[in-house]
Amino acid sequence: MLLQLTLYQSVVGMVRINFQPYGTPELETIVKTRLESAKEGLKGKVPDVIAADGIKFAAMKVASISGDARRVLEICRFALTLCVQAPCLRTHTDAR
Secondary structure, eight states: OHHHHHHHHHHHTOOOOOOOOOOHHHHHHHHHHHHHHHHHTSOSOOOOSSOHHHHHHHHHHHHHHTOOHHHHHHHHHHHHHHHHHOGGGGOOOOOO
16 A cells, blocks of 8 residues: 555656757757767778768658657668668669
8 A cells, every 4th residue: 555655646746847859950960979879889890871861851850840859769760670671672872
């Protein structure tokens, strides 16, 4: 009974903290930093797994909707998962 009472008190006493949404440059920096930190543990020269334009595109879309860093990281993770599962999608053509 005491444990249950403590649980109810802690739920009632929660304070919600609202953060301002991130902008496009901030989201780009977050993704690039995460990718660079993932490369640090690998040996040798590791190529970029997501093009800079791809990171910028994802950051722009998320910034215009919610500005949630978790969402842009989820989108990039999903894109990488698709490339691993379907190698035929990995071909890169320059659209310039």
